[in-house]
Amino acid sequence: MEVYRFCFPSNLKYLDRVYDITSKILQDMPIDLMAKRRILTAVSEAVTNSLVHGNKENSDKTVRLTFQQNDGYLQIDVDDQGKGFAPQITSLIESAKKLEERGRGIPIMKAYVDEVRFKYMKRKGMKVSLRKNLA
Amino acid sequence: MEVYRFCFPSNLKYLDRVYDITSKILQDMPIDLMAKRRILTAVSEAVTNSLVHGNKENSDKTVRLTFQQNDGYLQIDVDDQGKGFAPQITSLIESAKKLEERGRGIPIMKAYVDEVRFKYMKRKGMKVSLRKNLA
Amino acid sequence: MEIVRNTLGDTAVLHLNGRLNLNSSAEAKNRIKELLDKRSRKIILNLTRVDFINSSGLGVLISVLKDIRLANSRLAITNLSPYVHEIFEITQLVNVFDIYDNEEAALDGFLLKSGDMGRLR
Amino acid sequence: MEIVRNTLGDTAVLHLNGRLNLNSSAEAKNRIKELLDKRSRKIILNLTRVDFINSSGLGVLISVLKDIRLANSRLAITNLSPYVHEIFEITQLVNVFDIYDNEEAALDGFLLKSGDMGRLR
Ligand SMILES: Nc1ncnc2c1ncn2[C@@H]1O[C@H](COP(=O)(O)OP(=O)(O)O)[C@@H](O)[C@H]1O
Ligand SMILES: Nc1ncnc2c1ncn2[C@@H]1O[C@H](COP(=O)(O)OP(=O)(O)O)[C@@H](O)[C@H]1O
Numbered sequence: 001m002e003v004y005r006f007c008f009p010s011n012l013k014y015l016d017r018v019y020d021i022t023s024k025i026l027q028d029m030p031i032d033l034m035a036k037r038r039i040l041t042a043v044s045e046a047v048t049n050s051l052v053h054g055n056k057e058n059s060d061k062t063v064r065l066t067f068q069q070n071d072g073y074l075q076i077d078v079d080d081q082g083k084g085f086a087p088q089i090t091s092l093i094e095s096a097k098k099l100e101e102r103g104r105g106i107p108i109m110k111a112y113v114d115e116v117r118f119k120y121m122k123r124k125g126m127k128v129s130l131r132k133n134l135a
Numbered sequence: 136m137e138v139y140r141f142c143f144p145s146n147l148k149y150l151d152r153v154y155d156i157t158s159k160i161l162q163d164m165p166i167d168l169m170a171k172r173r174i175l176t177a178v179s180e181a182v183t184n185s186l187v188h189g190n191k192e193n194s195d196k197t198v199r200l201t202f203q204q205n206d207g208y209l210q211i212d213v214d215d216q217g218k219g220f221a222p223q224i225t226s227l228i229e230s231a232k233k234l235e236e237r238g239r240g241i242p243i244m245k246a247y248v249d250e251v252r253f254k255y256m257k258r259k260g261m262k263v264s265l266r267k268n269l270a
Numbered sequence: 271m272e273i274v275r276n277t278l279g280d281t282a283v284l285h286l287n288g289r290l291n292l293n294s295s296a297e298a299k300n301r302i303k304e305l306l307d308k309r310s311r312k313i314i315l316n317l318t319r320v321d322f323i324n325s326s327g328l329g330v331l332i333s334v335l336k337d338i339r340l341a342n343s344r345l346a347i348t349n350l351s352p353y354v355h356e357i358f359e360i361t362q363l364v365n366v367f368d369i370y371d372n373e374e375a376a377l378d379g380f381l382l383k384s385g386d387m388g389r390l391r
Numbered sequence: 392m393e394i395v396r397n398t399l400g401d402t403a404v405l406h407l408n409g410r411l412n413l414n415s416s417a418e419a420k421n422r423i424k425e426l427l428d429k430r431s432r433k434i435i436l437n438l439t440r441v442d443f444i445n446s447s448g449l450g451v452l453i454s455v456l457k458d459i460r461l462a463n464s465r466l467a468i469t470n471l472s473p474y475v476h477e478i479f480e481i482t483q484l485v486n487v488f489d490i491y492d493n494e495e496a497a498l499d500g501f502l503l504k505s506g507d508m509g510r511l512r
Contacts, residue, residue, distance in 0.1 A: 001142075001197075002142065002144065003140075004140070004141045004142075005138075005139070006139045007139075007140075008138075009136065009137065012292055012293040014137075015292060015293040016289065016293055017163065019289065019291070019322065020159050021160070024155050024156050024159050027155070028152065034352070034353065037322075037353045040322070041322075044324045045325055048291070048326060051292075092361050093362050096362035096363055096365060096366050099332050099336055099366065100332070101330075102329055103325075104325035104361050105324075105325045107360075108324065108360065108361065111360045112360075147414040148414055150412045150413060151410065151412070151414055154410065169473070169477075175443070176445050179412055179443075179445045180445055180446055183413050183445070183447060187413065227481070227483050231482060231486060231487050234456070234457055234487065236450040236453050236454050237446070237450055239446035239449060239482050240445075242482070243445065243446055243478070243482065246481045
């Protein structure tokens, strides 16, 4: 099994690094280009949330991004050191109608990967897990 | 502090993946291009040894590659699950004279980074640590 | 994110270049608003060189749209790659933005829908 | 690792393309030896498109060199990028291989050092 893990301080500049490295990791996986872009997008949403909402951009706090490729699926975990949260259901139709500038991150994750799970890890922080089935 | 870690099965095909990902990680570091190529080379030597000599290309065994960027230096650890070894001193001059086909990996590591350390981790395997001072 | 401003007749055309994520969004939003002075009544955002956009980038575009609407100006978005188009679809923003294949089609769109047609009545 | 064979007069020229690491080395070694038939007396390996080489790749070149010497043929290596040249220096292999800036210089080198000069004596 392949595992890729990056830990980085909570600074928005890492969004570009995460993008570059995620692209590289996905590069050779048996997934078509469009699916790769969707995964990249879902990862960017989860990492943005961990940096901003979870760790409040406190550069002493770390975000940990882990890719595990198994036979049947790719699992991506994003761990922060924040207080966690209870995800609400938001409607993209409502957000569009109201011209909301925010609130589309989690719905985009859900649209772009096969499974999104949220788990609060006691005394550690939030874990968001994205799972993409492989053909 | 940034930490990047990859774990992968002991198969030579990962040498190319390691190269790609190491390039990406080094990309934005404050190191000139020539130094980046030297680090890439040292990493390839250490990873090759872990795959071949350490884990004997047994794909049930994992090689773990970790990059930690600190203020003063970049540390790269390569961990295998092998029996370890006691490094011998080999002379590149002798190897050249004798047209040896092997035995240049460790000397190249030493030439290309600021510090190379070998440590046997009990019941785990060998850890080779490469350190490159940053300006 | 690099943003270049051109003019097509009386239309301001902004070419966005790069990734529109939360790391670039504040700067992109300021730049776009800066480049759109009061006199821009018709505005095209050409996204042909946007390699990546996520919800943060969509937020920027919505903020810009709201400003443009408040100023009674008009906005068209053009040249969406399939990937960028998909995220507009999934987020239902295809129903919010006027989206065209290219700048020419957007200019036609302005004509067709705008007061310019009114004069013909 | 892609390897293309050309001919320059009576010299076989192999262009190596890609990374020469332990993942490509076995295949590269076989390909090179396959492409060098018995009649190749002068051989140039052009490394201009070798992006990466480490000790495994150097091992391949040494193995090829030994074969060529055993066959009483001659080998020149050309077009080393600064990075590739450095690893030949560090490993002292600049003293083992005949290294030239380009194929032309290698051809001159063959002339200068070989029996072809002998005929002039
Ligand atoms: N890792 C996290 N830690 C804490 N709160 C989070 C986290 N991720 C998301 N949230 C909460 O969920 C809300 C919705 O997230 P999202 O759909 O991504 O939209 P946005 O981030 O634009 O608000 C956020 O506003 C935040 O309150
Ligand atoms: N990770 C490792 N585990 C076990 N033995 C090793 C390891 N790395 C190196 N060695 C030993 O050290 C020797 C010298 O290594 P090196 O200088 O890289 O040359 P080469 O790998 O070409 O033999 C190897 O042949 C091997 O016996």
